[in-house]
Amino acid sequence: MMQYRIARLAGVAMASSVLVVTAAGAASMHGAYMIDALGHNVLHKMGSPMMTDYVKGTITLNTDTNQVCSALHEHGLGQVTAADINLGVAGKDGPSVAMLNIAQINNKAMHPACVKVTHMLANEILAHPTTYYVVVSTAKHPHGAVRSQL
Numbered sequence: 001m002m003q004y005r006i007a008r009l010a011g012v013a014m015a016s017s018v019l020v021v022t023a024a025g026a027a028s029m030h031g032a033y034m035i036d037a038l039g040h041n042v043l044h045k046m047g048s049p050m051m052t053d054y055v056k057g058t059i060t061l062n063t064d065t066n067q068v069c070s071a072l073h074e075h076g077l078g079q080v081t082a083a084d085i086n087l088g089v090a091g092k093d094g095p096s097v098a099m100l101n102i103a104q105i106n107n108k109a110m111h112p113a114c115v116k117v118t119h120m121l122a123n124e125i126l127a128h129p130t131t132y133y134v135v136v137s138t139a140k141h142p143h144g145a146v147r148s149q150l
Helices: 102-106 119-127
Strands: 002-010 013-021 027-038 054-062 067-075 080-087 096-099 113-116 132-138 146-149
Touching: 027 119, 027 132, 054 119, 054 132, 054 146, 067 080, 067 102, 067 119, 067 132, 080 102, 096 119
Parallel strands: none
Antiparallel strands: 002 013, 013 027, 027 054, 027 146, 054 067, 067 113, 080 096, 080 132, 132 146
């Protein structure tokens, strides 16, 4: 089995993708992204102004299973009402493309929670991770309490 590994360091977020080609020739892609979401990353100064409010963890993608898995932990935000992956480069808002499992965050679960996405979306995120971001919302900040680019 041949493996190719690509790592990218962007600010405090690290992303890596792995292409695995099996003996049968089928390619599968896997990506892992460190999330360090803060309020000052939310546009229009709508995020949490507290530097002690954050979400940290990992987002992983797998094109074999067409899943996005999140292992995210919040601090200082309280009850999370939504967590999404959105399309948008740093400094730009964009539409939600995948809703993450907020029960994993609110219950402070140690294991990742996974959601299904289309094969096309999984491949697109892996090909252009910096054009996507994670935004986590609360009742106090319904348009995003914290944000982090992949």
